[in-house]
Amino acid sequence: MRTDQPTLPGTSPDSASPRTIWEGFHAPRxxxxxxLAGLTKREVAAGIGVSAAALGQYEAGTNRPRPELLPRLAEVLDVPIQFFLAGRPMGKLDVSMAHFRALRSTSGAQRERALGFVEQLWELTHALEKRVQLPLVNLPGFTGGEVHPGVDLPADPVGAARELRRFWNLGDGPVKHLARRLESHGLVVVAPSEADHAAAKVDAFSSAGLLRPMVVLTPNRADDVLRYRFSAAHELGHLVLHSSSTGDSRQEREADAFAAEFLTPQKSLRPLLPERIDLSRLAVLSQTWGVSVSSLIYRYREFGLVSDATISRAYQRLRALSAQPGFAPEPVRGYPGEQPVMLQRAFELAASDTGLTIRELAQELAWKPSRVRELLGMPDTRPVLRLL
Incomplete structure (x- = not known):
């Protein structure tokens, strides 16, 4: 959902005083x-010298921090003091509106931090979309879809994957450049760096709770482009199959089934699989289809081609080869088509067309310029002067 708060007359976010911000203090900020800071209420309260109960009142909107506390609050949370001022569009999410690729290994604090990241991601997208026309949302089943509004995909994962491939005219072959393809259909995709602590500790997650579907992908545990691609397809499955997140294993299995059929359609892959599991031949298929050998072995099980004991032995042999060429993970950075670029290119277009700068965009969002660069994937490349 989106909320718009009125700006106080005669103020702008970049010039407001602590007193003015106190008068227009927006508790959800x-x-x-x-x-985003990954802090508890107790930790923030201790940082500004108040009780945890007082901070709870600030967040609930039943009380406001005194004006003199606001600069310290901004320092503790590493945001400009103007961040707390009402008047900017805000995306608001709760845990039911996001799907996490590895839910069991993701703590509540990490999920909360990731939700804040997606909220900021939507705000950045909204600010850019006021200046640049982004690709229309072409995702059947998504309530905000602009190309197929009101068209639903089948409820079963395999059927949904097949129908979405048909909608997107993908044919029956491999899906190349998956991240870029998602962007071309209006999805906002980002791949945060390890430096972005708000998202980097979470494997992958997505949300359909805002006006554009959002997908966040991180290399995290294994910088493996094939695992990364499967995560992207898995999150796509959540977006078309599940209107809300229940956090149960059924939804995760359905998203996995969607991803497998979307990336490796049964009618195309089945004739190519050797009758007996041959890891060297599967390694070739892995590179052609952009999925892991492990995923191809699992397709044998899904197609009912071999026994569970055979599957188990194949996985044992695969683990022994995990460091060998053709089986070792390949980093995402070696595959430009799997690295999202939509937001960065939208900013570059706005910059060339209107003269928009990082600093101006940061002032509009009430963020630090470094935060804008992080979400755009445009790190500051200037050398750092260090004084002893």
Whole structure:
């Protein structure tokens, strides 16, 4: 959902004083900043010298921090003091509106931090979309879809994957450049760096709770382009199959089944699989289809081609080869088509057309310029002067 708060007359976010910000203090911004900082209420309260109960009142909107506390609050949460001022569009998410690729290994604090990241991602997208026309949302089943509004995909994962391939005219072959393809259909895809602590500790996640579907992908545990591609297809499955997140294993299995059929359609892959599991031949298929050998072995099980004991032995042999060429993970950075670029190119277009700068965009969002660069995937490349 989106909320718009009125701006106080005669103020602008970049020039407001602590007193003015106190008068227009927007409590949800405090919660968002705390989520992004990965801090508890007790930790923030201790940082500004108040009780945890007082901070809870600030976040609930039943009380406001005194004006003199606001600069310290901004320092503790690493945001400009203007961040707390009402008047900017805000995306608001809760845990039911996001799907996490590895839910069991993702703590509640990490999920909260990731939600704040997606909220900021939507705000950045919204600011750019005021200046640049982004690709239309072409995702059947997504309530905000602009190309196929009101068209639903089948409820079963395999059927949904097949129908979406048909909608997107993918044919029956491999899906190349998956991240870029998602972007071309209006999905916002980002791949945060390890430096972005708000998202980098979470394997992958997505949300359909805002006006554009959002997919966040991180290399995290294994910088493996094939695992990364499967995660992207898995999140796509959540977006078309599940209107809300229940956090149960059924939804995860359905998203996996969608991803497998979307990336390796049964009618195309089945004739190519050797009758007996041959890891060297599967390694060739892995490179052609952009999925892991492990995923191809699992397709044998899904197609009912071999026994579970045979599958188990194949996985044992595969583990022994995990460091060998053709089987070792390949980093995402070696595959430009799997690296999202939509937001960065939208900014570059706005910059060339209107003269928009990082600093101006940061002021509009009430963020630090470094935060804008992080979400755009445009790190500051200037050398750092260090004084002893």
């Amino acid at each position: 405090l919660t968002q900043a705390r989520r």
